[in-house]
Amino acid sequence: AQTVTQSQPEMSVQEAETVTLSCTYDTSENNYYLFWYKQPPSRQMILVIRQEAYKQQNATENRFSVNFQKAAKSFSLKISDSQLGDTAMYFCAFQVYKLSFGAGTTVTVRA
Amino acid sequence: DTGVSQDPRHKITKRGQNVTFRCDPISEHNRLYWYRQTLGQGPEFLTYFQNEAQLEKSRLLSDRFSAERPKGSFSTLEIQRTEQGDSAMYLCASSVGLDFDEQFFGPGTRLTVL
Numbered sequence: 010a011q012t013v014t015q016s017q018p019e020m021s022v023q024e025a026e027t028v029t030l031s032c033t034y035d036t037s038e039n040n041y042y043l044f045w046y047k048q049p050p051s052r053q054m055i056l057v058i059r060q061e062a063y064k065q066q067n068a069t070e071n072r073f074s075v076n077f078q079k080a081a082k083s084f085s086l087k088i089s090d091s092q093l094g095d096t097a098m099y100f101c102a103f104q105v106y107k108l109s110f111g112a113g114t115t116v117t118v119r120a
Numbered sequence: 121d122t123g124v125s126q127d128p129r130h131k132i133t134k135r136g137q138n139v140t141f142r143c144d145p146i147s148e149h150n151r152l153y154w155y156r157q158t159l160g161q162g163p164e165f166l167t168y169f170q171n172e173a174q175l176e177k178s179r180l181l182s183d184r185f186s187a188e189r190p191k192g193s194f195s196t197l198e199i200q201r202t203e204q205g206d207s208a209m210y211l212c213a214s215s216v217g218l219d220f221d222e223q224f225f226g227p228g229t230r231l232t233v234l
Contacts, residue, residue, distance in 0.1 A: 013162075042220050054163075054211065054225040061220075100162050106219035107153065107176070110162030 011036045011103045015111035022091045023119050030086045030114045032101030042104040043077065045086045048113075049097040057099070060084065091118045122146060124226035126212050132232045133202055140198045141229045145214030152195050153223060154187055155211040156180065163211055169195060170217065202233045 012035045022028040034043070045057040060068045060077050068075050072092075076085045088095055096118045101111040125144045133139050145152050150171050155163035166185070167177045171192040181187075184202075189195040199206055209228040215221035 053227040054213075056222060059222070102162075104220060104223075107165040107168060108155070108163070108213075108223060109165070113160070113162050 011038070011041075011105070011109040013101055013103050013109050013111040015101055015114050017114045018112070019115045019117070021117045021119060022088075024093060025090055027087060027089050028091060028116060030088075030099055030101075030116070032084045032086070032111055034082050034084065034101070034103050034109075036082070036103065038105055040105075043075075043084045044102040044104060044108070045073070045075070045084075046100045046102055046110075047095075047097045048100065054100070058086065088116070093118050093120060124212055124214050124224050126210075126226040126229050128229060129227060130230045130232075132234065134234050135204060136201055138198065138200045139202060139231065140196055141210055141231075143195045143197070143212030143214075143226060145194070145212070146224055148216075149214035149224075150192070150217035151215040151221070151223075152189055153213040153215075154195070154197055155213065157209040157211055157228070158207075166197075166210075199231075202231075204233050207231055207233045 014033045041062045043060045046054050047057045048054045058070045058073050072089045074087045098113045100113045102108045127142045153168040154166040157163040167187050169189040172189050184200045187197045209230050211228045212226045213223040215223045
């Protein structure tokens with residue numbers, strides 16, 4: 010069984026600043042994918058960024074980047090130049106075929 | 121709109137009633153997943169289909185729950201004799217068909233059991 014832990018229930022950041030969300034996971038699998046999903050208030054879940062476990066290079070998507078430490082089973086998300094539209098719940102997820110999610114981190118971007 | 125759709129978006133029911141939700145995946149997506157999300161928590165896996173075959177059911181899926189995907193296209197999730205603990209958002213996701221394919225989520229069906 011896989012477990013995903015997000016230890017930060019809430020984070021607040023000033024517009025244009027940087028925020029980092031932490032995530033750790035536990036698994037005995039060797040081949041898996043990791044994801045960060047964004048769920049805005051009352052809106053559907055959308056994929057922010059994905060990381061293949063066999064790749065050492067950290068994934069980057071525009072203002073979003075990850076720090077993947079496979080040995081430490083750590084997968085943090087950095088949001089640079091935060092925008093008001095980034096306000097949402099962010100979920101870290103682990104995939105072998107089904108997704109296992111963390112409890113989420115609520116990110117609020119202040120104007 | 122060619123995304124995943126779910127119907128209804130909201131359902132309020134009384135305890136003991138049966139409810140059925142529908143999910144229409146992205147066309148030609150062979151995999152379909154159901155997840156349940158309670159308030160303030162991450163989604164939890166319930167079950168998934170490869171075409172019309174149901175390949176796994178979580179232990180969260182009690183015998184009051186049944187899911188079908190009769191023709192490998194849309195899927196239904198039925199809850200019989202609803203309980204207050206069934207109140208949650210029920211999410212559907214679809215993917216092309218391989219284990220690591222991206223899953224695309226629908227808007228969810230919010231169930232409230234009174």
